[in-house]
Amino acid sequence: MARWRDAQRWCGWLVLLWWSALAPASAVDHEFYPGVSVASDASLYQRGMGERILLFDSQAHFQLDGSMLVDETIQVQSNGEQMKRGIFRTFPLVWHRQDGSTFRLQYQIKQVLRDGVPEHYSLEQAHEELKVLIGSADRLLPPGIYRYRLHYQVSNHFSRFPDWDELYWNVTGNGWRYPIDKVRFRLYLPEQDAFLTPDGKDSRLRSVDVYTGSLGEKGHHARILAAGNIETTAPLGIGEGVTVAYTWPRSILASAPAPQEDSLLGHVLSPTLKRGVLWFPPFLIVAYYLLWWRKHIAAxxxxxxxxxxxxxxxxxxxxxxxxxxxxxxxxxxxxxxxxxxxxxxxxxxxxxxxxxPRKTRSGMTxxxxxxxxxxxxxxxxxxxxxxxxxxxxxxxxxxxxxxxxxxxxxxxxxxxxxxxxxxxxxxxxxxxxxxSIAGAVKVGVALSLLVPVLYGLFFNLWTAVSSVICMPFLLFSTMLCLQLLKYARYSALLKNSEKSKALLFLAVAGFLFTLPFGLALFRLLTSSQLPDDYQGALSVSLLLCLGFFCIVPRxxxxxxxxxxxxxxxxxxxxxxxxxxxxxxxxxxxxxxxxxxxxxxxxxxxxxxxxxxxxxxxxxxxxxxxxxxxxxQWDGLSQFNSACSSSSRTVSNTGSGRGGGGSSSGSGSSGRGSSGGGSGGGGGGGW
Known part of the structure; x- marks a missing residue:
């Protein structure tokens, strides 16, 4: 009987020790986010649920200078599989807008917390991406539910149109390695307390749109609440995210500077190693033209x-x-x-x-x-x-x-x-x-075509094919421009050029039509994800050919x-x-x-x-x-016309939405998609 009691006593101690070991890891503040149902750890493990994001809550506060303070709370379930030391969050540093414009974003990390306590973090930057690594390499976390909070500032991230400003913002990013159970987002504009409706919505907002799903999808598994904030209505799978689009009058951020497009010069001076190969053809063109100049001009x-x-x-x-x-x-x-x-x-x-004049049967001739x-x-x-x-x-x-x-x-x-x-x-x-410069110009154009070829080999084949499709329009407009320059050059030397004004008008009209049409078709086929290095290398190559044509002696x-x-x-x-x-x-x-x-x-x-x-x-x-x-000149002109007419061969037929601007880069009114806009990125565990 005593032995039986000793066995019961030992079993009780073992059960007590087992529960005491699990208790710290399972502690979670269930009242921090009301409305989020989080099961106990035991039930989670019993169901065999993997690592996931239980809640992704983001609150963005616009400042009068145009920057935005973002407070992200990411509540995760860790099983010790990938989230061993913590999580990491990635932010893209370059935003390729839908209209082809490129913007470089600036991030500043203000604070990182885990369960309300400051957490160690480090920053890594590579391939136009900022990576925030949260946690310590020498400390492992036990399985459990953790609440991470990132407080950061971002600038040069919104769009300015003629009549309104817009935040086209990828809230979660589409690069997370885990499913997300719930997403919430709310935007705060400056001085909004004076403009709140009874429902708590900022009355200055013109429109609110939300898109869910994988990259490029226009899913609607989210709802817009009365206060103007966003929340999802269904869990998101791996690779899915939430993108929002808010618009408001320009007067709200009137003192804020307009977002600045990324300058080409910055990429010329410091291109990334991978995309630096795209600048090889322009350097080849420069080298070829310098050698040609040395041989035919300098010599x-x-x-x-x-x-x-x-x-x-x-x-x-x-x-x-x-x-x-x-x-x-x-x-x-x-x-x-x-x-x-x-x-x-x-x-x-x-x-x-x-x-x-003579009188005939049919009348006077x-x-x-x-x-x-x-x-x-x-x-x-x-x-x-x-x-x-x-x-x-x-x-x-x-x-x-x-x-x-x-x-x-x-x-x-x-x-x-x-x-x-x-x-x-x-x-x-x-x-x-x-x-003879025709051969040199042709060589330059051929070297320019190396840009889409290299892009197709190292990056995206469809973009390269689209470039080749649109190249005839760009080359045709370039050739028209060259003919206009030729006309201007010789009309300055010969006051009365034989070329008619009608032909000049057609050339100007053709140039003004084909160039925008070619660029629009180029952007349409290549979508918004077009690297500025590629656009810059192709543009510089064609401009080098045009510049050579203009300055080389004839x-x-x-x-x-x-x-x-x-x-x-x-x-x-x-x-x-x-x-x-x-x-x-x-x-x-x-x-x-x-x-x-x-x-x-x-x-x-x-x-x-x-x-x-x-x-x-x-x-x-x-x-x-x-x-x-x-x-008299009239007689001389008649003689010229007579000679031209009598010597001409049969095959010779010639002789000597609102008016304020475009909103194509907007993500509002159904023009956006999941993964579009600034922000985004993703994350994972480590």
Whole structure:
């Protein structure tokens, strides 16, 4: 009997010791969060429930300077599996907004508590993420329920739109390794006590939205309470989170600075090691262009000759040649000026025949004017160069003496052949006059395409494919921009460019349409998670190609010398109204001088100024030209049109929501999703 009593006494002591060992670990304040049902430890272990987050409560207080104080309480159940020493919380340092904008967030940890007592923590930062490691490496925690509290400040995390501000905030983050039973969130705006409704809601709030689920989902397993706070209606699984979107008038944070987008320069100077590979193509482009410049520009020692007014035509320079130097192409005006030069040299004669209106059975036919070219005798051929003689023989083959170039007549075969022959002749001189930069630009564009290729290999294939899809729009808009720059460059040199205003308008409209369309399509296909390193590397690569195209010289040294001659002639011809010619040439030589310079004035885009000055001089001195029947610009313009029309080939068809701004980055009104917005991150145990 005594032995039986001793056995009972020992069993009682063992049970008492077992319960006393479990009692400290199972202590939990059930009244700290009313409404949260937490079972006892024994029942939890009996059910075999794993580690989890029992409650995630977050309260955010906006400050007048735009920063936000966040108080997170995370109540966890630890079984000693992963939560051996404590938990860790991660915060993303970069926020990629839906509209493609990128913002860098600043966090400041104020306080960390465990069960109301300050807890040791350490910070780690890597891969654009801040990690708060809570607990001590040399101390293990017994299984139980713990309440962690993080108090931190975050800034540069909200959005500012024309009429409102917005907090698009990932409350929990989608990176937790545990399910979450309950989530609560409440936002406090500055001085909100004076604007509370009877339900406790801030009346200044414009809208409140909530999204639950995995990354990108728009789940609605949460409710918005009367006071404007949020709570979930169902547990969240691993990888699921809660994202909220609050909007309010801009006047509330009127003194707060607008959030600043992340600057490209910061990433250029200190890119992350992994994304640094994206900047390899821009550096390759820079290296290639420097080598190209050294080989073709520096080695040639190109120098621009001084431009001085030229009062006469240098030997061996034709009107078509000077225009070809300026335009880098042989166009209709160049051909007309070469033909006009034959008239000025008295090798051919321009005759105009006017026909009066006639009465026919079908009515009156309007009057018309014919323009004919007539080949003259060879007495003036000593003034002709070999190129002039070749052009003359092409215009008048065999025994042909007359050629109809009337604009309304059929196309002239001799004029077409002459136009093609002249163009072929000048194109042969292209390598000696101009530098070929097309190949270098193509190499730069090809190297730019390495950016999406590398991104597809190391990061995200779909983003790379989307870039290739959108690249034609971006390249097309870039090429239009290059053509506009080319037009502006030569229209400054040649006042009356052959390109029409309609074509210029279409080019501008096309550029303004294709560039935004390409960028919008790019952002649509790649969603909001687009790294700024990728955008920056691709943009810098294309800008390097564009910059190279704009600054690289187009002419060889021979071309620069000829271009200086052309510019010198322009300086003199444009100043015709100043009557400088009267001091340079005697009166008996002035008419011949006017006639000699007229083809060059037409070629260099100052034909109207020179022709009208010529006509006024003849009228004032009661003189006539022995070459041109009409020296007015209208007559010269008609001749140019007739030459262009008669020499044109059949295939040639040408001749010379609110008005305040966008809210695409907003997460309110159903535009957001779980995992979107600033904040977020996740956590786990260690």
């Amino acid at each position: 040639s020692r190109l120098t621009k000759p001084a431009v001085v007014p030229l009062y006469s035509v240098p030997d061996g320079i034709s009107p078509g040649y000077v225009r070809y130097l300026c335009q880098r192409t042989y166009d209709n005006v160049a051909f007309s000026s070469d033909v006009l030069d034959l008239i000025a040299k008295r090798a051919i004669e321009l005759t105009k025949i006017k026909h009066k 309007p009057g018309r004017e014919e323009q004919w070219l007539t080949r003259l005798s060879d007495h003036g051929s000593e003034k002709l160069t070999s190129e002039d003689k070749q052009l003359l023989s092409t215009l008048f083959p065999g025994k042909t003496k007359k050629l109809d170039i009337t604009e309304t007549s059929m196309r002239s075969v001799p004029m077409q052949k002459a136009r093609k022959a002249q163009e072929a002749h000048y194109e042969k001189t292209h390598p000696t006059l101009f530098l 002419h060889t040294q021979k071309g620069l010398n000829g271009l200086a001659v052309a510019k010198g002639m322009i300086l003199y011809l444009r100043a015709a109204e100043e009557r400088r010619y009267e001091t340079l040439y005697p009166p008996d030589k002035l008419v011949e001088h006017f006639e000699r310079m007229l083809p060059y004035a037409l070629a260099l885009g100052v034909g109207e100024t020179w022709a009208n000055t010529f006509a006024q001089y003849l009228k004032h001195h009661q003189m006539v030209s022995g070459v041109f029947s009409s020296t």
